[in-house]
Amino acid sequence: MKLRQILEIVGGTLLTPDANLDLDISCAAGADLMSDVLAFAKPRALLLTGLTNPQVVRTAEVADIAAIVFVRGKMPPPETIALAEEKGIPLIAAPYTMFELCGRLYEAGMSSCDLELPAHPAGRSAGHERP
Amino acid sequence: MRDHEPAPRPRVSDITKVQELAYQLKIQQVMTSPVVTVTPETRMADLKEILRTRRISGTPVVEGGQLVGIVSIEDLIKALERGALDAPVSQWMTSRVVTVRADDSVIEAVKRFAQYRVGRLPVVDAEGRLVGILTGGDITRGLLAAIGLGYQEEEIHRYRASHIFEDIESDNTSLILRYKVRARDFQRGGEASSKIRRALTRLGGSPQVVRRAAIAAYEAEMNIIIHTTHGGELVAEIQPHQMRILAVDHGPGIEDVERAMQPGYSTAPEWIRELGFGAGMGLTNIQKCADEMHLESKLGVGTRLTIIIRLHPEAQTLPGSR
Numbered sequence: 001m002k003l004r005q006i007l008e009i010v011g012g013t014l015l016t017p018d019a020n021l022d023l024d025i026s027c028a029a030g031a032d033l034m035s036d037v038l039a040f041a042k043p044r045a046l047l048l049t050g051l052t053n054p055q056v057v058r059t060a061e062v063a064d065i066a067a068i069v070f071v072r073g074k075m076p077p078p079e080t081i082a083l084a085e086e087k088g089i090p091l092i093a094a095p096y097t098m099f100e101l102c103g104r105l106y107e108a109g110m111s112s113c114d115l116e117l118p119a120h121p122a123g124r125s126a127g128h129e130r131p
Numbered sequence: 132m133r134d135h136e137p138a139p140r141p142r143v144s145d146i147t148k149v150q151e152l153a154y155q156l157k158i159q160q161v162m163t164s165p166v167v168t169v170t171p172e173t174r175m176a177d178l179k180e181i182l183r184t185r186r187i188s189g190t191p192v193v194e195g196g197q198l199v200g201i202v203s204i205e206d207l208i209k210a211l212e213r214g215a216l217d218a219p220v221s222q223w224m225t226s227r228v229v230t231v232r233a234d235d236s237v238i239e240a241v242k243r244f245a246q247y248r249v250g251r252l253p254v255v256d257a258e259g260r261l262v263g264i265l266t267g268g269d270i271t272r273g274l275l276a277a278i279g280l281g282y283q284e285e286e287i288h289r290y291r292a293s294h295i296f297e298d299i300e301s302d303n304t305s306l307i308l309r310y311k312v313r314a315r316d317f318q319r320g321g322e323a324s325s326k327i328r329r330a331l332t333r334l335g336g337s338p339q340v341v342r343r344a345a346i347a348a349y350e351a352e353m354n355i356i357i358h359t360t361h362g363g364e365l366v367a368e369i370q371p372h373q374m375r376i377l378a379v380d381h382g383p384g385i386e387d388v389e390r391a392m393q394p395g396y397s398t399a400p401e402w403i404r405e406l407g408f409g410a411g412m413g414l415t416n417i418q419k420c421a422d423e424m425h426l427e428s429k430l431g432v433g434t435r436l437t438i439i440i441r442l443h444p445e446a447q448t449l450p451g452s453r
Contacts, residue, residue, distance in 0.1 A: 020154045035412035038346045051407040058321030062349040
Protein backbone atom coordinates (compact mmCIF):
# COMPACT_ATOMS: atom_id res chain seq x y z
CA MET A 1 0.00 0.00 0.00
CA LYS A 2 1.29 3.45 -0.89
CA LEU A 3 1.98 6.01 1.83
CA ARG A 4 -0.40 8.35 -0.03
CA GLN A 5 -3.32 5.94 0.59
CA ILE A 6 -2.30 5.44 4.20
CA LEU A 7 -2.29 9.20 4.79
CA GLU A 8 -5.86 9.29 3.50
CA ILE A 9 -7.08 6.23 5.44
CA VAL A 10 -5.72 7.48 8.77
CA GLY A 11 -6.97 11.01 8.10
CA GLY A 12 -3.50 12.20 8.97
CA THR A 13 -1.25 15.19 8.54
CA LEU A 14 2.14 14.72 6.95
CA LEU A 15 4.76 16.22 9.25
CA THR A 16 7.70 15.75 6.88
CA PRO A 17 6.70 17.68 3.74
CA ASP A 18 9.50 16.26 1.59
CA ALA A 19 8.33 12.68 2.06
CA ASN A 20 7.82 10.47 -0.96
CA LEU A 21 4.13 9.62 -0.89
CA ASP A 22 4.61 6.82 -3.39
CA LEU A 23 6.60 4.90 -0.84
CA ASP A 24 5.44 1.28 -0.76
CA ILE A 25 4.51 -0.04 2.67
CA SER A 26 4.53 -3.82 3.15
CA CYS A 27 2.85 -4.21 6.55
CA ALA A 28 1.91 -2.36 9.71
CA ALA A 29 2.16 -2.78 13.45
CA GLY A 30 1.27 -0.76 16.52
CA ALA A 31 3.60 -0.60 19.51
CA ASP A 32 4.61 1.67 22.36
CA LEU A 33 7.54 -0.47 23.42
CA MET A 34 10.63 0.03 21.34
CA SER A 35 11.83 -3.51 21.97
CA ASP A 36 8.56 -4.76 20.53
CA VAL A 37 9.20 -2.64 17.47
CA LEU A 38 12.64 -4.17 17.09
CA ALA A 39 11.15 -7.63 17.51
CA PHE A 40 8.43 -7.39 14.87
CA ALA A 41 10.26 -5.15 12.46
CA LYS A 42 9.99 -6.10 8.83
CA PRO A 43 11.51 -4.08 6.00
CA ARG A 44 9.18 -1.36 4.65
CA ALA A 45 6.89 -1.64 7.67
CA LEU A 46 4.64 1.09 9.03
CA LEU A 47 4.78 1.80 12.77
CA LEU A 48 1.81 3.20 14.68
CA THR A 49 2.81 4.51 18.07
CA GLY A 50 1.86 6.83 20.89
CA LEU A 51 5.47 7.72 21.63
CA THR A 52 6.85 10.85 20.05
CA ASN A 53 10.43 11.14 21.33
CA PRO A 54 13.37 11.10 18.88
CA GLN A 55 14.20 7.54 19.93
CA VAL A 56 11.17 6.38 17.96
CA VAL A 57 12.88 7.58 14.80
CA ARG A 58 16.19 6.00 15.82
CA THR A 59 14.41 2.73 16.48
CA ALA A 60 12.66 2.98 13.13
CA GLU A 61 15.95 3.59 11.37
CA VAL A 62 17.64 0.63 13.03
CA ALA A 63 14.69 -1.64 12.28
CA ASP A 64 14.14 -0.55 8.65
CA ILE A 65 10.71 0.92 9.47
CA ALA A 66 9.61 2.92 6.43
CA ALA A 67 7.21 5.40 8.05
CA ILE A 68 5.67 6.32 11.41
CA VAL A 69 2.09 7.27 12.35
CA PHE A 70 1.58 9.05 15.68
CA VAL A 71 -1.80 8.18 17.18
CA ARG A 72 -4.38 10.32 19.00
CA GLY A 73 -3.26 13.54 17.31
CA LYS A 74 0.03 13.62 19.22
CA MET A 75 2.51 16.10 17.82
CA PRO A 76 6.16 15.06 18.13
CA PRO A 77 8.71 17.62 19.36
CA PRO A 78 10.83 19.41 16.72
CA GLU A 79 13.85 17.18 17.48
CA THR A 80 11.87 14.15 16.39
CA ILE A 81 10.80 15.77 13.13
CA ALA A 82 14.33 17.02 12.45
CA LEU A 83 15.81 13.55 12.98
CA ALA A 84 13.12 11.98 10.79
CA GLU A 85 13.90 14.42 8.01
CA GLU A 86 17.60 13.67 8.31
CA LYS A 87 16.96 9.92 8.15
CA GLY A 88 14.30 10.19 5.43
CA ILE A 89 11.56 8.58 7.49
CA PRO A 90 8.10 10.10 6.85
CA LEU A 91 6.04 11.05 9.91
CA ILE A 92 2.25 11.29 10.02
CA ALA A 93 0.09 12.64 12.87
CA ALA A 94 -3.35 11.01 12.92
CA PRO A 95 -6.31 12.15 15.05
CA TYR A 96 -7.71 8.71 16.03
CA THR A 97 -6.84 6.16 18.72
CA MET A 98 -4.41 3.32 18.12
CA PHE A 99 -7.34 0.86 17.99
CA GLU A 100 -9.30 2.92 15.49
CA LEU A 101 -6.25 3.49 13.27
CA CYS A 102 -5.27 -0.18 13.24
CA GLY A 103 -8.89 -1.01 12.39
CA ARG A 104 -9.05 1.46 9.55
CA LEU A 105 -5.83 0.21 8.02
CA TYR A 106 -6.72 -3.46 8.49
CA GLU A 107 -10.11 -2.89 6.85
CA ALA A 108 -8.41 -1.19 3.92
CA GLY A 109 -6.37 -4.36 3.35
CA MET A 110 -3.13 -3.49 5.11
CA SER A 111 -1.41 -6.65 6.29
CA SER A 112 0.02 -7.18 9.73
CA CYS A 113 3.73 -7.57 10.41
CA ASP A 114 3.46 -11.16 11.57
CA LEU A 115 5.42 -11.73 14.68
CA GLU A 116 7.16 -15.07 14.58
CA LEU A 117 6.08 -16.18 18.01
CA PRO A 118 8.74 -18.22 19.74
CA ALA A 119 7.73 -21.58 21.09
CA HIS A 120 6.90 -21.74 24.78
CA PRO A 121 10.19 -20.96 26.59
CA ALA A 122 10.12 -24.27 28.48
CA GLY A 123 9.31 -26.29 25.37
CA ARG A 124 12.07 -24.53 23.51
CA SER A 125 14.88 -25.44 25.88
CA ALA A 126 13.53 -28.97 26.16
CA GLY A 127 13.75 -29.19 22.39
CA HIS A 128 17.41 -28.32 22.47
CA GLU A 129 18.21 -30.98 25.00
CA ARG A 130 16.41 -33.70 23.12
CA PRO A 131 18.92 -36.33 21.99
CA MET B 132 3.95 5.10 -39.14
CA ARG B 133 5.40 1.83 -37.99
CA ASP B 134 4.61 0.34 -34.68
CA HIS B 135 7.21 0.71 -32.05
CA GLU B 136 8.73 -2.37 -30.54
CA PRO B 137 8.23 -2.34 -26.80
CA ALA B 138 11.30 -0.83 -25.21
CA PRO B 139 13.50 -3.27 -23.31
CA ARG B 140 12.43 -3.33 -19.67
CA PRO B 141 14.80 -1.32 -17.54
CA ARG B 142 15.94 -3.01 -14.37
CA VAL B 143 13.58 -2.45 -11.47
CA SER B 144 16.32 -0.95 -9.31
CA ASP B 145 17.03 1.69 -11.98
CA ILE B 146 13.40 2.71 -12.24
CA THR B 147 12.94 3.17 -8.55
CA LYS B 148 16.12 5.19 -8.20
CA VAL B 149 15.11 7.57 -10.99
CA GLN B 150 11.51 7.71 -9.77
CA GLU B 151 12.71 8.45 -6.28
CA LEU B 152 14.83 11.31 -7.58
CA ALA B 153 11.97 12.65 -9.68
CA TYR B 154 9.98 12.99 -6.46
CA GLN B 155 12.86 14.39 -4.42
CA LEU B 156 14.20 16.93 -6.89
CA LYS B 157 12.41 20.27 -7.01
CA ILE B 158 11.75 21.92 -10.36
CA GLN B 159 13.77 24.97 -9.28
CA GLN B 160 16.82 22.71 -8.98
CA VAL B 161 16.72 21.66 -12.63
CA MET B 162 15.03 24.55 -14.49
CA THR B 163 16.85 27.06 -16.69
CA SER B 164 16.94 30.52 -15.20
CA PRO B 165 16.95 33.43 -15.96
CA VAL B 166 14.60 33.07 -18.93
CA VAL B 167 14.76 34.76 -22.29
CA THR B 168 11.35 36.39 -22.78
CA VAL B 169 9.55 38.48 -25.39
CA THR B 170 6.55 40.80 -25.12
CA PRO B 171 3.25 40.49 -27.04
CA GLU B 172 4.40 43.43 -29.20
CA THR B 173 7.69 41.80 -30.27
CA ARG B 174 7.59 41.23 -34.05
CA MET B 175 7.88 37.67 -35.33
CA ALA B 176 10.98 38.74 -37.31
CA ASP B 177 12.65 39.82 -34.06
CA LEU B 178 11.55 36.58 -32.39
CA LYS B 179 13.29 34.68 -35.20
CA GLU B 180 16.56 36.51 -34.41
CA ILE B 181 16.18 35.89 -30.68
CA LEU B 182 15.57 32.16 -31.17
CA ARG B 183 18.49 31.94 -33.61
CA THR B 184 21.06 33.89 -31.59
CA ARG B 185 20.10 32.39 -28.22
CA ARG B 186 19.81 28.91 -29.77
CA ILE B 187 16.46 28.20 -28.14
CA SER B 188 13.27 26.79 -29.61
CA GLY B 189 10.66 28.84 -27.81
CA THR B 190 10.13 31.52 -25.22
CA PRO B 191 7.48 32.74 -22.76
CA VAL B 192 5.63 35.95 -23.58
CA VAL B 193 5.53 38.39 -20.66
CA GLU B 194 3.59 41.62 -20.24
CA GLY B 195 3.99 43.76 -17.12
CA GLY B 196 5.63 40.91 -15.24
CA GLN B 197 2.75 38.54 -15.97
CA LEU B 198 3.01 35.48 -18.17
CA VAL B 199 0.53 35.97 -21.04
CA GLY B 200 1.58 33.31 -23.52
CA ILE B 201 4.27 31.13 -25.01
CA VAL B 202 5.65 31.17 -28.54
CA SER B 203 7.72 28.43 -30.15
CA ILE B 204 9.68 27.75 -33.29
CA GLU B 205 6.61 25.96 -34.70
CA ASP B 206 4.58 29.16 -34.41
CA LEU B 207 7.42 30.96 -36.18
CA ILE B 208 7.40 28.44 -39.05
CA LYS B 209 3.65 28.93 -39.49
CA ALA B 210 4.14 32.70 -39.55
CA LEU B 211 6.97 32.29 -42.10
CA GLU B 212 4.71 30.19 -44.35
CA ARG B 213 2.13 32.97 -44.31
CA GLY B 214 4.80 35.66 -44.79
CA ALA B 215 3.66 37.25 -41.54
CA LEU B 216 7.03 38.13 -40.04
CA ASP B 217 5.90 41.71 -39.39
CA ALA B 218 3.02 40.54 -37.18
CA PRO B 219 3.35 40.83 -33.40
CA VAL B 220 4.00 37.73 -31.32
CA SER B 221 0.54 38.14 -29.74
CA GLN B 222 -1.05 36.95 -33.03
CA TRP B 223 0.88 33.67 -33.14
CA MET B 224 1.53 32.76 -29.52
CA THR B 225 -0.39 30.20 -27.47
CA SER B 226 -2.28 32.11 -24.78
CA ARG B 227 -3.41 29.25 -22.59
CA VAL B 228 -0.11 28.32 -21.03
CA VAL B 229 0.48 25.22 -18.96
CA THR B 230 2.89 26.11 -16.16
CA VAL B 231 4.58 24.39 -13.23
CA ARG B 232 5.47 25.70 -9.81
CA ALA B 233 9.15 26.14 -8.89
CA ASP B 234 8.66 24.29 -5.59
CA ASP B 235 6.88 21.31 -7.18
CA SER B 236 8.67 18.01 -7.62
CA VAL B 237 10.13 17.20 -11.00
CA ILE B 238 7.58 14.39 -11.24
CA GLU B 239 4.81 17.03 -11.62
CA ALA B 240 6.57 18.39 -14.68
CA VAL B 241 7.04 14.88 -16.08
CA LYS B 242 3.27 14.29 -15.73
CA ARG B 243 2.43 17.61 -17.37
CA PHE B 244 4.77 16.97 -20.31
CA ALA B 245 3.06 13.62 -20.83
CA GLN B 246 -0.45 15.06 -20.47
CA TYR B 247 -0.16 18.21 -22.61
CA ARG B 248 2.58 17.13 -25.03
CA VAL B 249 4.28 20.51 -24.87
CA GLY B 250 7.99 21.07 -25.46
CA ARG B 251 8.58 23.47 -22.58
CA LEU B 252 6.91 24.53 -19.37
CA PRO B 253 7.28 28.04 -17.94
CA VAL B 254 8.06 27.84 -14.22
CA VAL B 255 6.26 30.27 -11.89
CA ASP B 256 6.60 31.04 -8.19
CA ALA B 257 3.78 31.07 -5.64
CA GLU B 258 2.70 34.54 -6.85
CA GLY B 259 2.55 33.47 -10.48
CA ARG B 260 5.72 35.31 -11.51
CA LEU B 261 7.86 33.71 -14.18
CA VAL B 262 11.08 32.44 -12.60
CA GLY B 263 12.40 29.91 -15.09
CA ILE B 264 11.68 27.54 -17.93
CA LEU B 265 11.82 23.78 -18.10
CA THR B 266 12.38 21.40 -21.01
CA GLY B 267 12.72 17.64 -21.13
CA GLY B 268 16.46 18.21 -21.53
CA ASP B 269 16.61 20.13 -18.24
CA ILE B 270 14.95 17.22 -16.45
CA THR B 271 17.29 14.65 -17.98
CA ARG B 272 20.34 16.74 -17.07
CA GLY B 273 19.02 17.34 -13.55
CA LEU B 274 18.33 13.66 -12.96
CA LEU B 275 21.69 12.60 -14.33
CA ALA B 276 23.46 15.14 -12.13
CA ALA B 277 21.53 13.93 -9.08
CA ILE B 278 22.30 10.29 -9.87
CA GLY B 279 25.95 11.22 -10.33
CA LEU B 280 25.97 13.02 -7.01
CA GLY B 281 24.32 10.13 -5.21
CA TYR B 282 26.74 7.77 -6.86
CA GLN B 283 29.70 9.79 -5.70
CA GLU B 284 28.34 10.15 -2.22
CA GLU B 285 27.27 6.62 -1.43
CA GLU B 286 28.31 4.16 -4.13
CA ILE B 287 31.94 5.18 -4.13
CA HIS B 288 31.99 4.92 -0.35
CA ARG B 289 30.48 1.50 -0.66
CA TYR B 290 32.80 0.41 -3.45
CA ARG B 291 35.89 1.47 -1.58
CA ALA B 292 34.73 0.07 1.74
CA SER B 293 33.70 -3.29 0.32
CA HIS B 294 37.21 -3.75 -1.06
CA ILE B 295 38.96 -3.23 2.26
CA PHE B 296 39.11 -6.93 2.91
CA GLU B 297 40.43 -7.67 -0.57
CA ASP B 298 42.93 -4.82 -0.79
CA ILE B 299 44.55 -5.31 2.56
CA GLU B 300 46.12 -8.70 3.07
CA SER B 301 46.82 -10.38 6.34
CA ASP B 302 46.20 -13.77 7.85
CA ASN B 303 43.26 -12.40 9.73
CA THR B 304 42.01 -8.90 8.98
CA SER B 305 39.48 -7.19 11.18
CA LEU B 306 38.08 -3.71 11.15
CA ILE B 307 37.38 -2.39 14.61
CA LEU B 308 34.95 0.45 15.22
CA ARG B 309 34.77 1.89 18.74
CA TYR B 310 32.03 4.13 20.07
CA LYS B 311 31.78 5.76 23.48
CA VAL B 312 28.29 5.50 24.94
CA ARG B 313 27.35 7.87 27.75
CA ALA B 314 25.00 6.87 30.57
CA ARG B 315 21.53 8.52 30.44
CA ASP B 316 22.35 10.17 27.10
CA PHE B 317 19.02 9.45 25.44
CA GLN B 318 19.38 12.32 23.03
CA ARG B 319 22.22 10.55 21.23
CA GLY B 320 20.97 7.05 21.94
CA GLY B 321 21.25 4.87 18.84
CA GLU B 322 23.85 7.02 17.09
CA ALA B 323 26.57 4.41 17.47
CA SER B 324 24.31 1.65 16.15
CA SER B 325 23.29 3.87 13.28
CA LYS B 326 26.96 4.30 12.35
CA ILE B 327 27.66 0.59 12.69
CA ARG B 328 24.71 -0.05 10.43
CA ARG B 329 26.02 2.31 7.76
CA ALA B 330 29.52 0.86 7.99
CA LEU B 331 28.20 -2.66 7.48
CA THR B 332 26.10 -1.57 4.52
CA ARG B 333 29.11 0.07 2.92
CA LEU B 334 31.15 -3.05 3.54
CA GLY B 335 28.62 -4.91 1.44
CA GLY B 336 26.66 -6.72 4.17
CA SER B 337 23.36 -8.23 3.03
CA PRO B 338 20.25 -6.32 4.20
CA GLN B 339 19.22 -9.18 6.53
CA VAL B 340 22.59 -9.36 8.23
CA VAL B 341 22.80 -5.58 8.50
CA ARG B 342 19.36 -5.50 10.13
CA ARG B 343 20.20 -8.16 12.67
CA ALA B 344 23.48 -6.48 13.57
CA ALA B 345 21.86 -3.04 13.82
CA ILE B 346 19.04 -4.26 16.07
CA ALA B 347 21.42 -6.17 18.35
CA ALA B 348 23.82 -3.21 18.55
CA TYR B 349 20.96 -0.82 19.26
CA GLU B 350 19.56 -2.86 22.13
CA ALA B 351 23.07 -3.19 23.58
CA GLU B 352 23.68 0.54 23.18
CA MET B 353 20.37 1.41 24.88
CA ASN B 354 21.22 -0.97 27.72
CA ILE B 355 24.43 0.95 28.38
CA ILE B 356 22.52 4.24 28.31
CA ILE B 357 19.72 3.02 30.56
CA HIS B 358 21.48 0.86 33.11
CA THR B 359 25.09 1.92 33.61
CA THR B 360 26.49 4.42 36.06
CA HIS B 361 29.36 5.68 33.92
CA GLY B 362 28.45 4.65 30.40
CA GLY B 363 30.59 2.27 28.43
CA GLU B 364 31.83 1.34 25.02
CA LEU B 365 30.27 -0.26 21.98
CA VAL B 366 32.79 -2.02 19.77
CA ALA B 367 32.11 -3.61 16.42
CA GLU B 368 34.82 -5.93 15.18
CA ILE B 369 34.16 -6.79 11.56
CA GLN B 370 35.87 -9.66 9.82
CA PRO B 371 35.16 -11.02 6.36
CA HIS B 372 33.17 -13.94 7.72
CA GLN B 373 31.62 -12.58 10.90
CA MET B 374 31.19 -9.58 13.10
CA ARG B 375 31.44 -9.32 16.84
CA ILE B 376 29.71 -6.61 18.78
CA LEU B 377 31.03 -5.95 22.25
CA ALA B 378 29.14 -3.84 24.76
CA VAL B 379 31.37 -3.18 27.74
CA ASP B 380 30.66 -1.09 30.82
CA HIS B 381 32.13 -0.57 34.27
CA GLY B 382 29.18 -0.87 36.51
CA PRO B 383 26.99 -1.41 38.30
CA GLY B 384 26.89 -4.96 36.94
CA ILE B 385 23.93 -7.31 36.80
CA GLU B 386 22.86 -8.94 40.04
CA ASP B 387 21.18 -11.98 38.55
CA VAL B 388 22.27 -12.70 34.99
CA GLU B 389 19.85 -15.60 34.63
CA ARG B 390 16.89 -13.43 35.57
CA ALA B 391 18.09 -10.62 33.34
CA MET B 392 17.88 -13.02 30.43
CA GLN B 393 14.22 -13.75 31.08
CA PRO B 394 11.88 -11.98 28.65
CA GLY B 395 10.04 -9.18 30.42
CA TYR B 396 12.35 -8.96 33.43
CA SER B 397 13.45 -5.37 33.86
CA THR B 398 15.07 -3.15 36.44
CA ALA B 399 14.52 0.02 34.43
CA PRO B 400 12.99 2.98 36.28
CA GLU B 401 9.57 4.34 35.37
CA TRP B 402 10.78 7.37 33.42
CA ILE B 403 12.69 5.10 31.05
CA ARG B 404 9.61 2.95 30.50
CA GLU B 405 7.69 6.08 29.60
CA LEU B 406 10.17 6.62 26.79
CA GLY B 407 9.24 3.19 25.42
CA PHE B 408 12.32 1.40 26.72
CA GLY B 409 13.15 -0.84 29.63
CA ALA B 410 10.52 -3.48 28.90
CA GLY B 411 12.94 -6.26 29.65
CA MET B 412 13.03 -7.50 26.06
CA GLY B 413 16.44 -6.16 25.05
CA LEU B 414 18.52 -9.24 25.71
CA THR B 415 15.82 -11.47 24.24
CA ASN B 416 15.85 -9.38 21.05
CA ILE B 417 19.63 -9.50 20.91
CA GLN B 418 19.57 -13.27 21.28
CA LYS B 419 17.09 -13.53 18.40
CA CYS B 420 19.40 -11.52 16.14
CA ALA B 421 22.68 -13.10 17.17
CA ASP B 422 24.27 -16.36 16.12
CA GLU B 423 25.97 -16.41 19.49
CA MET B 424 25.62 -14.29 22.60
CA HIS B 425 27.58 -14.27 25.82
CA LEU B 426 26.77 -12.19 28.87
CA GLU B 427 29.28 -11.87 31.66
CA SER B 428 28.64 -9.59 34.58
CA LYS B 429 29.93 -9.02 38.06
CA LEU B 430 28.08 -6.86 40.51
CA GLY B 431 30.11 -3.77 41.33
CA VAL B 432 32.55 -4.43 38.48
CA GLY B 433 30.75 -4.28 35.17
CA THR B 434 29.14 -6.10 32.30
CA ARG B 435 30.51 -7.46 29.08
CA LEU B 436 28.07 -8.54 26.39
CA THR B 437 29.45 -10.30 23.33
CA ILE B 438 27.30 -10.72 20.23
CA ILE B 439 28.46 -12.71 17.25
CA ILE B 440 26.76 -12.49 13.88
CA ARG B 441 28.00 -14.52 10.97
CA LEU B 442 28.06 -12.44 7.81
CA HIS B 443 27.36 -15.23 5.38
CA PRO B 444 24.68 -17.37 7.01
CA GLU B 445 24.31 -19.47 3.84
CA ALA B 446 27.90 -20.71 4.26
CA GLN B 447 26.81 -22.51 7.41
CA THR B 448 24.77 -24.96 5.41
CA LEU B 449 27.68 -26.03 3.24
CA PRO B 450 28.57 -29.70 3.66
CA GLY B 451 31.37 -30.22 6.13
CA SER B 452 30.76 -26.99 7.98
CA ARG B 453 29.24 -28.80 10.88
